[in-house]
Amino acid sequence: MEHKIKSALNVMEGVEQPAQINTELVKRLHSKKSKTLTSGEYLDGIFGGNRTLLSKAITLIESSLPKDQEIARQIIDGCLKKKQKSEFNQSISKSVNQSICSAPSSIRIGITGVPGVGKSTFIEALGTYLTRQGHKLAVLAIDPSSTRSKGSILGDKTRMEALSAEPNAFIRPSPSAGSLGGVARKTRETIILCEAAGFDIIFVETVGVGQSETTVHSMVDFFLLLMLAGAGDELQGIKRGIIEMADVILINKADGDNLNKAKAARVEYANALHLFPPASSGWQPVVDICSAQSLFGIDHVWEIIMDYYAITTENGFFHRRRMEQNKQIMLETIEAGLHQHFFSRKDISAKLHRIDQEIRNGLLNPYSAAQEMLEQYFRKE
Amino acid sequence: MEHKIKSALNVMEGVEQPAQINTELVKRLHSKKSKTLTSGEYLDGIFGGNRTLLSKAITLIESSLPKDQEIARQIIDGCLKKKQKSEFNQSISKSVNQSICSAPSSIRIGITGVPGVGKSTFIEALGTYLTRQGHKLAVLAIDPSSTRSKGSILGDKTRMEALSAEPNAFIRPSPSAGSLGGVARKTRETIILCEAAGFDIIFVETVGVGQSETTVHSMVDFFLLLMLAGAGDELQGIKRGIIEMADVILINKADGDNLNKAKAARVEYANALHLFPPASSGWQPVVDICSAQSLFGIDHVWEIIMDYYAITTENGFFHRRRMEQNKQIMLETIEAGLHQHFFSRKDISAKLHRIDQEIRNGLLNPYSAAQEMLEQYFRKE
Numbered sequence: 001m002e003h004k005i006k007s008a009l010n011v012m013e014g015v016e017q018p019a020q021i022n023t024e025l026v027k028r029l030h031s032k033k034s035k036t037l038t039s040g041e042y043l044d045g046i047f048g049g050n051r052t053l054l055s056k057a058i059t060l061i062e063s064s065l066p067k068d069q070e071i072a073r074q075i076i077d078g079c080l081k082k083k084q085k086s087e088f089n090q091s092i093s094k095s096v097n098q099s100i101c102s103a104p105s106s107i108r109i110g111i112t113g114v115p116g117v118g119k120s121t122f123i124e125a126l127g128t129y130l131t132r133q134g135h136k137l138a139v140l141a142i143d144p145s146s147t148r149s150k151g152s153i154l155g156d157k158t159r160m161e162a163l164s165a166e167p168n169a170f171i172r173p174s175p176s177a178g179s180l181g182g183v184a185r186k187t188r189e190t191i192i193l194c195e196a197a198g199f200d201i202i203f204v205e206t207v208g209v210g211q212s213e214t215t216v217h218s219m220v221d222f223f224l225l226l227m228l229a230g231a232g233d234e235l236q237g238i239k240r241g242i243i244e245m246a247d248v249i250l251i252n253k254a255d256g257d258n259l260n261k262a263k264a265a266r267v268e269y270a271n272a273l274h275l276f277p278p279a280s281s282g283w284q285p286v287v288d289i290c291s292a293q294s295l296f297g298i299d300h301v302w303e304i305i306m307d308y309y310a311i312t313t314e315n316g317f318f319h320r321r322r323m324e325q326n327k328q329i330m331l332e333t334i335e336a337g338l339h340q341h342f343f344s345r346k347d348i349s350a351k352l353h354r355i356d357q358e359i360r361n362g363l364l365n366p367y368s369a370a371q372e373m374l375e376q377y378f379r380k381e
Numbered sequence: 382m383e384h385k386i387k388s389a390l391n392v393m394e395g396v397e398q399p400a401q402i403n404t405e406l407v408k409r410l411h412s413k414k415s416k417t418l419t420s421g422e423y424l425d426g427i428f429g430g431n432r433t434l435l436s437k438a439i440t441l442i443e444s445s446l447p448k449d450q451e452i453a454r455q456i457i458d459g460c461l462k463k464k465q466k467s468e469f470n471q472s473i474s475k476s477v478n479q480s481i482c483s484a485p486s487s488i489r490i491g492i493t494g495v496p497g498v499g500k501s502t503f504i505e506a507l508g509t510y511l512t513r514q515g516h517k518l519a520v521l522a523i524d525p526s527s528t529r530s531k532g533s534i535l536g537d538k539t540r541m542e543a544l545s546a547e548p549n550a551f552i553r554p555s556p557s558a559g560s561l562g563g564v565a566r567k568t569r570e571t572i573i574l575c576e577a578a579g580f581d582i583i584f585v586e587t588v589g590v591g592q593s594e595t596t597v598h599s600m601v602d603f604f605l606l607l608m609l610a611g612a613g614d615e616l617q618g619i620k621r622g623i624i625e626m627a628d629v630i631l632i633n634k635a636d637g638d639n640l641n642k643a644k645a646a647r648v649e650y651a652n653a654l655h656l657f658p659p660a661s662s663g664w665q666p667v668v669d670i671c672s673a674q675s676l677f678g679i680d681h682v683w684e685i686i687m688d689y690y691a692i693t694t695e696n697g698f699f700h701r702r703r704m705e706q707n708k709q710i711m712l713e714t715i716e717a718g719l720h721q722h723f724f725s726r727k728d729i730s731a732k733l734h735r736i737d738q739e740i741r742n743g744l745l746n747p748y749s750a751a752q753e754m755l756e757q758y759f760r761k762e
Contacts (some may be wrong), residue, residue, distance in 0.1 A: 073748075076748060077748065077749070080748065080749075081746075083746075084746060319743075320741075323740060323743065326740050326746070326747040327737060327740055327741075327747070328747075329747035329751075330736070330740060330747040330748075330750045331751075333747065333748055333751030333752075334723065334751045334754055334755060335716070335719075335720060337751060337755040338719040338755070338758075339716060339719065341755075341759065342719055356708060359707050359711060360701075360704045360708070362465075365461040365462075365464075365465065365707070366707040366708070366709075366710035366711040366714065367454075367458065367461065367710070367711075367714055368458070368461075369711045370710075370711045370712075370714030370715045370718060371714075373711070374715060374718040374719075374722075377719075378722065
C-alpha cells in the first residue's frame with residue numbers, strides 16, 4: 001500500500017504543468033480493465049486535468065466497497081501531499097518570520113436558498129461569468145434526500161445546460177448516500193480532488209432549510225444565501241440561523257415589476273443584519289439584489305466575494321477558518337475509523353446478529369443491548 | 382450503581398397506581414439539596430406523574446455533565462424495565478402461541494410543515510381536543526437550530542398558551558444542542574420518560590425542510606405533514622422525500638375564502654400520492670383538509686390516526702417498526718459509546734492537543750492526523 005502512494009508521488013514530482021496523458025493510459029481507460037488503474041495513474045490524470053479520471057476517482061470516493069475506499073484514500077492522500085508541497089513552496093518564498101499561511105489557491109463558495117428561488121439559473125449565470133474569465137469552476141451539491149427513493153433532486157445535470165457546456169466547468173451531482181454525515185464526508189473529499197485538478201473556484205450547492213446548510217457552511221469559505229422579495233420570510237422557510245451564517249444575502253429575480261420590491265427588501269434585510277453581533281471574520285455581511293435571468297448584478301456578486309477574500313486573507317480569518325474546518329474533518333474521520341473497527345470485528349458482527357433478534361422479539365431494550373455490545377468489544381480486545 | 386437500580390425497581394413494584402409523593406421527597410425537592418435526589422426517587426416521581434420531577438429528569442438527560450448522564454442512564458433504565466414488565470404482563474395474558482407483541486401503550490406522532498403553515502395552532506387544536514378526552518399528551522420538539530445563537534425557535538412555550546394550561550398536557554421545548562444526532566438521542570430518551578410518566582400520546586414537532594424530518598420520522602409511529610393550499614409546493618420548500626414519509630397530508634387553513642382552494646389542493650395531492658409505490662405499512666396515505674383556527678376537521682384527523690393505529694397494530698407493522706427503530710437506537714448508542722471511550726483516554730486527549738496545533742499550523746493534513754490518532758488508540762490498548 002505504502003509503496004503505491006510513494007510511486008504515485010514519484011509520478012507527481014514532475015507534474016507541475018498539466019501532463020500529457022499517455023496513450024497507454026487512455027487505452028486502458030477505455031478498455032474493460034479500466035477498473036484496474038492504480039492510484040498513481042488516477043493522480044496522474046487528476047493533476048493533468050483529465051475529466052474522465054477525475055469523475056472516476058470521485059466515483060471511487062462515493063463507493064462503499066472496501067477496495068474502492070482503499071484506492072480512494074490513496075488518491076486523496078496524493079492530492080493532499082501535492083497541495084502541501086505547493087503551499088510549502090509558496091510559503092518559503094515569503095518572509096521567514098511569517099507563519100506558514102500561504103495564499104489559498106482556491107475559494108469555496110456555499111450557495112443556498114429554498115426551491116423556487118432560482119438557484120440553478122443563478123449558478124449558471126455566475127458560473128458562466130467566471131469560466132469565461134478563465135476561472136476553472138467545479139459545482140458540487142449536498143442533498144441528503146429521500147430515504148425511500150434514494151434519488152437526488154440535485155442530480156439533474158441538464159438543469160444547467162449552458163454551464164455544463166463550458167469547457168472550464170465541472171458539474172457533479174450530490175452523492176446519494178443515506179446520512180448527512182456520509183454525504184458531507186464524500187463532498188469534502190471531492191473538493192480536495194477538484195482543487196488538485198486545478199479548479200480554483202468550488203461551488204457547493206444545497207437545498208432546503210435545515211441541517212444541510214450548517215454542513216455546507218462547515219466546508220466553505222464564503223456562504224451565499226439567495227432569497228426572493230415579497231414572498232414573505234415565513235413562507236420562504238428561512239430560519240434565523242441560516243441568515244446568521246450568510247456572508248451575502250442576494251435578493252434574486254430583481255427584474256421587471258419585481259425590481260422595486262427587491263430594492264425595498266434589500267433595505268429591510270440590511271437593517272435586520274445590523275442587529276446581529278459582528279462576525280469574527282471582520283466582514284460585515286452584505287445584502288444585494290441581482291437577476292440571474294437578466295444577468296443584472298452578477299458581476300457585482302463576484303466583486304463582493306473578492307472583497308471578502310481580500311479582507312479575510314489579510315486579517316488571517318480565511319486561513320484560520322480552513323484550519324478549524326480541518327480539525328472538524330479529523331474528528332469526523334476518527335469517528336468513521338472507530339465505527340469501522342467495531343463493526344468489522346467477527347465476534348461483534350456475530351453477536352450483533354443475535355442481539356438484533358432479541359431486540360426484534362422485544363426481549364432486550366436497545367440501551368442494554370448497546371451496553372452488552374460495548375462490553376464485549378472492550379473486554380476481548 | 383446496580384443496587385440503586387434494584388432499589389428503584391423495588392420502589393416501582395408497588396406503583397401501578399399513581400403514587401402519592403411523600404412529604405419528605407417534596408421537601409427535598411424544594412430545598413437546596415434537590416440535586417442530590419437518587420434515581421429511585423426520580424423514578425418514583427415519574428411513575429407517580431410528578432411533573433416537576435419529570436422535567437428535572439429530562440434536564441439530566443440534556444445535561445452534558447458525566448454525573449448527570451450517569452443518573453439519567455439509571456432513570457432511563459428504570460423506565461424501560463417498568464415498560465418491559467408491563468408489556469410482559471400484558472402478553473402473558475394473551476394466547477401463548479402469539480409472539481411477544483403486546484398492544485403498545487402509546488402512540489408517537491411526528492408533526493412537520495414549514496414555518497407559517499400554522500403548526501403551533503394545529504398542535505394546540507388537536508392537543509386540546511385530545512387532552513379533554515382524557516388523553517395525556519406530551520409535546521416535544523426537534524430543532525437543531527442556529528449553531529451561532531444556540532437558541533431554539535421551538536423554545537417558546539407561550540406559543541401554545543391554551544394547551545400549556547391543560548392539566549393533561551406537558552410541553553417541552555427542543556433540547557438546544559449542536560448536532561442533530563445529539564438532539565435526536567435526547568428526544569428519544571425523553572419519549573421513554575414521558576411514556577413512563579403515563580403520557581399515552583406523544584407529539585414530536587419539527588421545523589424546516591431537511592434532515593430533521595427524517596430524524597423525527599425515525600422515532601415516531603405516524604407522520605403528519607401540514608401544508609397550505611395555493612402557496613405553491615416550490616415555495617413551501619417541501620421535498621418529495623418528505624411527502625413520501627407522510628402518513629397523512631393535512632391542508633391547513635381550510636377556512637373562509639381559502640376553503641375551496643384547500644379542497645382543490647386535496648384532490649391534487651390525493652392524485653399525486655397514488656403515483657407513489659404502496660408503503661410497507663399496508664396503509665394508504667390520506668390527504669385531508671382542516672382549519673386549526675376554526676377547529677374544522679380536527680376530530681377527523683384523530684379518526685385517521687386511529688384508523689392507522691388499528692390497521693398497523695393488526696398487521697404487525699406498528700410493532701415491527703418500533704423494533705426497527707430500537708435497532709437504530711442501539712446502533713447510535715454504540716457509536717456514542719465508542720466516541721466516549723476514545724476521547725476519555727488520557728493519552729489520546731494529550732496527543733489530540735498536539736496534533737490540533739500541527740493542523741492549525743498547516744503541518745499535517747486532517748486525514749493523516751486522524752490516521753495517527755487511530756493508530757495510537759488501537760496500538761496501546
